Amino acid sequence: xxxxxxxxxxxxxxxxxxxxxxxxxxxxxxxxxxxxxxxxxxxxxxxxxxxxxxxxxxxxxxxxxxxxxxxxxxxxxxxxxxxxxxxxxxxxxxxxxxxxxxxxxxxxxxxxxxxxxxxxxxxxxxxxxxxxxxxxxxxxxxxxxxxxxxxxxxxxxxxxxxxxxxxxxxxxxxxxxxxxxxxxxxxxxxxxxxxxxxxxxxxxxxxxxxxxxxxxxxxxxxxxxxxxxxxxxxxxxxxxxxxxxxxxxxxxxxxx
Amino acid sequence: xxxxxxxxxxxxxxxxxxxxxxxxxxxxxxxxxxxxxxxxxxxxxxxxxxxxxxxxxxxxxxxxxxxxxxxxxxxxxxxxxxxxxxxxxxxxxxxxxxxxxxxxxxxxxxxxxxxxxxxxxxxxxxxxxxxxxxxxxxxxxxxxxxxxxxxxxxxxxxxxxxxxxxxxxxxxxxxxxxxxxxxxxxxxxxxxxxxxxxxxxxxxxxxxxxxxxxxxxxxxxxxxxxxxxxxxxxxxxxxxxxxxxxxxxxxxxxxxxxxxxxxxxxxxxxxxxxxxxxxxxxxxxxxxxxxxxxxxxxxxxxxxxxxxxxxxxxxxxxxxxxxxxxxxxxxxxxxxxxxxxxxxxxxxxxxxxxxxxxxxxxxxxxxxxxxxxxxxxxxxxxxxx
Amino acid sequence: xxxxxxxxxxxxxxxxxxxxxxxxxxxxxxxxxxxxxxxxxxxxxxxxxxxxxxxxxxxxxxxxxxxxxxxxxxxxxxxxxxxxxxxxxxxxxxxxxxxxxxxxxxxxxxxxxxxxxxxxxxxxxxxxxxxxxxxxxxxxxxxxxxxxxxxxxxxxxxxxxxxxxxxxxxxxxxxxxxxxxxxxxxxxxxxxxxxxxxxxxxxxxxxxxxxxxxxxxxxxxxxxxxxxxxxxxxxxxxxxxxxxxxxxxxxxxxxxxxxxxxxxxxxxxxxxxxxxxxxxxxxx
Numbered sequence: 071x072x073x074x075x076x077x078x079x080x081x082x083x084x085x086x087x088x089x090x091x092x093x094x095x096x097x098x099x100x101x102x103x104x105x106x107x108x109x110x111x112x113x114x115x116x117x118x119x120x121x122x123x124x125x126x127x128x129x130x131x132x133x134x135x136x137x138x139x140x141x142x143x144x145x146x147x148x149x150x151x152x153x154x155x156x157x158x159x160x161x162x163x164x165x166x167x168x169x170x171x172x173x174x175x176x177x178x179x180x181x182x183x184x185x186x187x188x189x190x191x192x193x194x195x196x197x198x199x200x201x202x203x204x205x206x207x208x209x210x211x212x213x214x215x216x217x218x219x220x221x222x223x224x225x226x227x228x229x230x231x232x233x234x235x236x237x238x239x240x241x242x243x244x245x246x247x248x249x250x251x252x253x254x255x256x257x258x259x260x261x262x263x264x265x266x267x268x269x270x271x272x273x274x275x276x277x278x279x280x281x282x283x284x285x286x287x288x289x290x291x292x293x294x295x296x297x298x299x300x301x302x303x304x305x306x307x308x309x310x311x312x313x314x315x316x317x318x319x320x321x322x323x324x325x326x
Numbered sequence: 327x328x329x330x331x332x333x334x335x336x337x338x339x340x341x342x343x344x345x346x347x348x349x350x351x352x353x354x355x356x357x358x359x360x361x362x363x364x365x366x367x368x369x370x371x372x373x374x375x376x377x378x379x380x381x382x383x384x385x386x387x388x389x390x391x392x393x394x395x396x397x398x399x400x401x402x403x404x405x406x407x408x409x410x411x412x413x414x415x416x417x418x419x420x421x422x423x424x425x426x427x428x429x430x431x432x433x434x435x436x437x438x439x440x441x442x443x444x445x446x447x448x449x450x451x452x453x454x455x456x457x458x459x460x461x462x463x464x465x466x467x468x469x470x471x472x473x474x475x476x477x478x479x480x481x482x483x484x485x486x487x488x489x490x491x492x493x494x495x496x497x498x499x500x501x502x503x504x505x506x507x508x509x510x511x512x513x514x515x516x517x518x519x520x521x522x523x524x525x526x527x528x529x530x531x532x533x534x535x536x537x538x539x540x541x542x543x544x545x546x547x548x549x550x551x552x553x554x555x556x557x558x559x560x561x562x563x564x565x566x567x568x569x570x571x572x573x574x575x576x577x578x579x580x581x582x583x584x585x586x587x588x589x590x591x592x593x594x595x596x597x598x599x600x601x602x603x604x605x606x607x608x609x610x611x612x613x614x615x616x617x618x619x620x621x622x623x624x625x626x627x628x629x630x631x632x633x634x635x636x637x638x639x640x641x642x643x644x645x646x647x648x649x650x651x652x653x654x655x656x657x658x659x660x661x662x663x664x665x666x667x668x669x670x671x672x673x674x675x676x677x678x679x680x681x682x683x684x685x686x687x688x689x690x691x692x693x694x695x696x697x698x699x700x701x702x703x704x705x706x707x708x709x710x711x
Numbered sequence: 712x713x714x715x716x717x718x719x720x721x722x723x724x725x726x727x728x729x730x731x732x733x734x735x736x737x738x739x740x741x742x743x744x745x746x747x748x749x750x751x752x753x754x755x756x757x758x759x760x761x762x763x764x765x766x767x768x769x770x771x772x773x774x775x776x777x778x779x780x781x782x783x784x785x786x787x788x789x790x791x792x793x794x795x796x797x798x799x800x801x802x803x804x805x806x807x808x809x810x811x812x813x814x815x816x817x818x819x820x821x822x823x824x825x826x827x828x829x830x831x832x833x834x835x836x837x838x839x840x841x842x843x844x845x846x847x848x849x850x851x852x853x854x855x856x857x858x859x860x861x862x863x864x865x866x867x868x869x870x871x872x873x874x875x876x877x878x879x880x881x882x883x884x885x886x887x888x889x890x891x892x893x894x895x896x897x898x899x900x901x902x903x904x905x906x907x908x909x910x911x912x913x914x915x916x917x918x919x920x921x922x923x924x925x926x927x928x929x930x931x932x933x934x935x936x937x938x939x940x941x942x943x944x945x946x947x948x949x950x951x952x953x954x955x956x957x958x959x960x961x962x963x964x965x966x967x968x969x970x971x972x973x974x975x976x977x978x979x980x981x982x983x984x985x986x987x988x989x990x991x992x993x994x995x
Contacts, residue, residue, distance in 0.1 A: 082817070089820050091872070092827065094838050094845055103598035106577035106843035113598065121379040125386040127402065153736035156729035168733055170987065175744045176926055177979040179933025181950055182972035185413060186750030187743070192421035198428050209743040212736065217922070221884065259884075262826075270828030276410055277417060280428030281371045281403035286830055291377030291406040293834050294569035294940065296597065299379060301838075304831045311826035315819065409961045416962060419760060441962040445760035523944045525958045563859040564944050570841070577843035699959050706780070710945055 095308070098301035118302030122288075131283035132306060134200060135269055138284070141204035142211045143264035150216040150260070157216075158223035169220070173213045183209055184273030191278050198280035206274040207267070215264040222256030262314050269311065358457055361629045366397035368630030372619075373411035374433035376404020380593045384653050388646050392637050398630045403429075408438045415447050415622045427624035430631040434620050435487075440475045440695040442620070449621040452632060453482035458639035463660035467691055468614050474694035481618035484638040485647065486656030488686045489531055489613035492575065492583040492591045496603040501582065504610060505539055505549060512556035518581045520558035520565060520574065523710065524702045528568040531586055531613060533705055534693050539610045543704060550709045564710070576600050586615070589654035592681035605680065611687035616658060641668045648672055650679035656686075748976070754969035760962055771966030781971060783946035788932050789978060791863050791948065795870040796928035800920055802871065803878030807916075810879065811886045818883065824876045833936040836869045840941065858941055865941030866934060866948075874927040881919045890915050921990035928986070929979035933972075949975035 098104065099118050101111035122128050153172070157165055175183065187206050188197065196202035227249065234248045250257075272286035279287075285307055292300040370393070376382060382402065390400040405411055411432045418427045434442075442448055454464060462483060464470050470477050493501040502508040512519045522529030537546030554561035558580050565571040568585065575583035576599050583604075587593070594600035619638060621631045637643060641664055644657045654675070661669035676682040693701075756767045775781045810818060824832075839845045840857045847853055857865040890912065897907050935950035942948060947955060953971045956964035 089823050091835050091839060092823060094835065095831070098838060105601070106579070107848050109845075109848050117597070121382070124379075124382060125390075125402070127404070149736045149739055152732035156732035160729050166987070166991075168737070170984070172736060172740055173922075173983075174980065175740065175747075177929035177932075177983050178744075178748070178976040179935070179950055179972055179979070181933065181935055181953065182751045182969070182976055183744065183747035185417070185969075186747035186752075186754065188414070188417040189421045189750050189753075190746050192418055192423060205743070208739065209747060212739060216736065266826055266828070270830060272830065276405070277414060280414060281373065281401070283403075286828070288376070288404055289830065291375060291404050293377075293406075293830065293936075294567060294837065295377035295572075296379060297834070297838065298597070300834050304834055307831060308827065311828075312823070315822065315826045407958070409957050412961045413957075413965075416760060416965070420757075437959065438961045441960065445962055447760070525955050562861075563856075566859070566939065566942070566944060570940075574842055579842055702959055706945070 092308075095301050095304050098297055099305050101298060101301075104298075118298040121296070121299045122292075122302040122306070127283055128285070128288055128303065128306065131285045131288045134283055135285040136310065138200050138204045138207060138275075139265045139268040141201065142207040142268045143215070143261055145204065145208055146211045146215040146264050147219075147257070147261060149212055150219050154216055154219035155223050157220050159225075159228075169217075172216055175209050176213045176217075180210065180271065180273045184271075184275075184277050187274060188277035197278050198282065200282065203275055203279045203282060203284070204268070206278040207271050209274070210271070211264045211267050214267050215260045218260040218263055219253075219256060222253040222260075227252040258317075262317075265314055266311050270307075358455075361632055362396060364629035365627070365633040368397075368627040369399040369401050370430045370627050370630040370634050371401050371403050371428060372431040372433070372631075372634065373403040373405055373408075373414075373429050375406070375408065376402070377406060378593070379597060380653055384647060388643055388652070389634065389637060392640070392643060393634055396633055396637075398633050400634060408432065408434055412438050412442055412447070415442070415624070416445070418622075418624055419445070419447060423624050425624055426626045427622055428626070429622050430625045430627045431619050431621055431634055433484075433617060434481060435615060435618050436473045436692075437695050437698060439472050439481055439618065439620060443475065443478075443480055447622055448480040449623050449625065449628060451479040452621065453477065453479045453635070455479070456482060456632060456636040456639065458636050458641075461639060461641060461644075461659040461663045463663070466660075468689065469616055469658065471691075472616065472618065472695075473692045473698075477618070481620040482635040482639065483616045483618050483658040484635070485617035486588065486658050487586045487615050487617055488588040488656060488683075488689075489535060489584065489586050490588055490590075490606050490683060490686075491609055492585070492600075492604050492606055493581060494575075494578065494601060494603055495605045496601065497578065498581050501607045502609065503607065505536060508609060509549065509553055509556075512553055515581065516556045517558055517560065519553075519556070520561075520571065520580055521584065522568050522571050523564035523566055524705055526565075526567050528571070528584060528586060529564070530698065530702060532584055533701060534698075535609070535613045535690065537701065538613075538690055538693065543701060547704060547708045550705070554709060572599065586613075588612075588656055588686075589650070589682060592650050592654040592679050595681060606683050608683065608687050611690050612683075613692060614686065614689040615692050641665075641672075645671050645675070648675035650675065650682055654679060654682055748973075751969045751973055751976075755966050755973060757966075759966060771970045775967050775970045775974070780946065781952055784949050784952040784971070785974060785978070787863065787946040788934075788948045788950075788975065789982075791866055791870075791934070792928040792931040792979075792982060795867045795874070795931045796924040798867065799871045799874045799878055799927050800924040803875050803882060803923075804916070804920065806875065807879045807882035807886060811883060822876050822880055824873055825880060827873065829873065829930075829936055832869055832873045833940055836865070836937065837940050840865060840868075859943050861943045863938075863942060866931070866938050869937050869941060870927065870931050870934070874930065878920065878923040878927065881923045882916050885915050885919055886912075918990050921986045925983040925986040928982050932975050932979045932982070949978075 097111065100114050100116070102115035102117045103113035104111040157169060187209070191197040191202055191206065196205060230248050230252060231244060234244045270286055272284070272290060275284045276287055289300060289303040289307055292303060385400065385402050393400045411429055415427065415429050453459060459482065462469060469483055472481065491501065502511040508519070521532045524530035524533055533546065533550065536549055537543050540546045540549055558574065565574065571583060572594065574580045591600060591604050591606055595602055595604060619635050621628060621635070625631055639659065641659060644659050645668065647653045647655060648657045657672045659672060661672055664672070676684045755771050756769060758765050758767065810821060837844065842858060857868065859865070894907050894911050897911050902910065933950050934948050935954065938948040938951050939954070942951065949971050953968035956967040956971070
């Protein structure tokens, strides 16, 4: 009995340890005065939000970030889908080489790739647009989406697809009624991760975006200089992330 | 054959870049009414530090509406560091762009301006042609030189800056007003003083002030070495940014704070960061310099940017800026050049707040920008380690 | 969608070479990532705008490798990367074992930090760990120095906090029902728990764990925001070294900054390949 309960407690404690730190953001977002050594704010208020939303920049930035994240995630899925299918089988040596190459952008500091791209994008006239920024984000979004997607195309799914084909199912029906349901959970996870990676990019967003309002760019200057405003913007910054996570986990659960 | 054509094309392109760099850009219109006409309908992308709520509000509430009356839209591009704006202009230059750039106006001074000027990034010879520039005393070395480098009309002033210190009058009766007194004070109260580690902008300015006041790099660094063991945490660690020092001061963990923003206590009290009992003081005369705006040579909306730069020197906007209820930073206008009533309003602004100093003492000009890096290296070598 | 349907259709008729399916992704990666690297490389060798040498040169690279601060930054970054990824991997392994049989609600709560951008993790780290932060207010004082600790403890703690859930999610994705069935089967065949662990569980989790830790290590090698607020005054990490280079000399420092970021990139790639090789040799 004790043996069974122990891991349970440890697991719960670990969860609290990981989730609780986020709660401080909520407190800080509403804390107008919160000076040492008080454990709770001396004065609560909405100043953080008022400053954050001054002159509708934050709103525009949220919309821009959302659009850019959607575009780059969609593009990444379209590119990664056939690639993941190919990488889920085939000769091991070639497979590893391709995966390593495609995953390289993950390993390189975003600071290095962001400024490196800016000059080319300006030359090509791609800078300063949401599509241009989405393309710059694709550099890192694609490898994430791909890595998550690969295990989705496992032998079991392939068997099911072949079975459906031998039963005379057309390609569209096969996709809708066999492939998509089979890969749904993995696809949801890939889309979520891709969205979040784009959502939180800022190095390339500034260099390539040329002043296009983006949420991380609005938040960054307040980090450190104004914790109250930074926390209010952070909540806005986190909201779609948490929402997307909840949706993805629901999609994943239904698929099981 | 094809490679020959390609290399000729390349040579042409390269030549094009060359002329773009060497030809001196000048204002698009010499006549102000022409500038105003051209500016109408333009959207000016003003890249400026975005972490100060009061400055953001000043731009949104006063500058933008005034510009809107002239048909110019001000779009604030918030950056966490001015170098981000400079990087973008550099990328455009590297890409061979000579017009249509994404940066129209930058809040700038010091190293960023100086290196950009050397590289020919800025529009030349425009600042002194702004109509409101007549209220500025261009003969003052604090205005016509930026870190000892001649401005030459490539940037226009908009905010005065003075290096001041803060203490909490509820905790400290009388702060030290000279560096020897600061050392004595630190020895009597170990662990209650620190400064941000250079290359943080404020920390570097503190080190430069020490060096200037004590008469040389060697003497300055010797003083800082002597001070170190009496600093916060025994000098084993320095705050890495001014934000961190502000936090330590707000927490009451150290007794003094410092800033190049002469209104930092005023703004800090307003946003609830500091207790209302904080007060400003000087150690010797204040280091002084000026915040400017510059226009990149390849800016897309030069006329609009000039209109905004001119507005920033408007006596009414400058009075708003100097008003402690708005920003409280020193005006760059010369009261002697203003109508008496306006001059009095500017002069009296600081006296309306207990968080501002009316007298900044004998001002101390900045060291040449070229000395920054050697000083920071020496500090790292001899003080930090 | 269209390309997916097209691929599915192709599969029935004649399996097209996998290279064709890989081509778009390979092309885009080559263009974007290659372009970015090339851009950084160009920055590190081209003449600075205004003043200085007017031809392409290796001056920035020489300057960087002659700078003792840079070398200290390099070793410091590598050390942080190895320690953080090993610690995260170890904790993730334990947690995944504990969590695999728990409900989805708990797993969702646990994966929250995955969704938190690094920027916000830095905000949180300051709120909790800075002098006068929540931790100090609650406990009176911290038992160990975290902020600016010479050891880089603050950086390691934050990255372990941020990346462990990511590794746990990776592990949980391979510790599903299939693995459970194989474990039960081996137990039925008489394998001891430790044998099940070594022969069934470990081979299944080893590869995702290696890939995951490699990504974590790479993150830390390029770490910027977190070391900036929590790292020691000296040495910097490679990314903060780059940042400081442009902070004092916005234009003339760009070459040095690019060079040091490229070194970080190279170190990350080397670390990644090493982890991958390690995962494979254990296979045989």
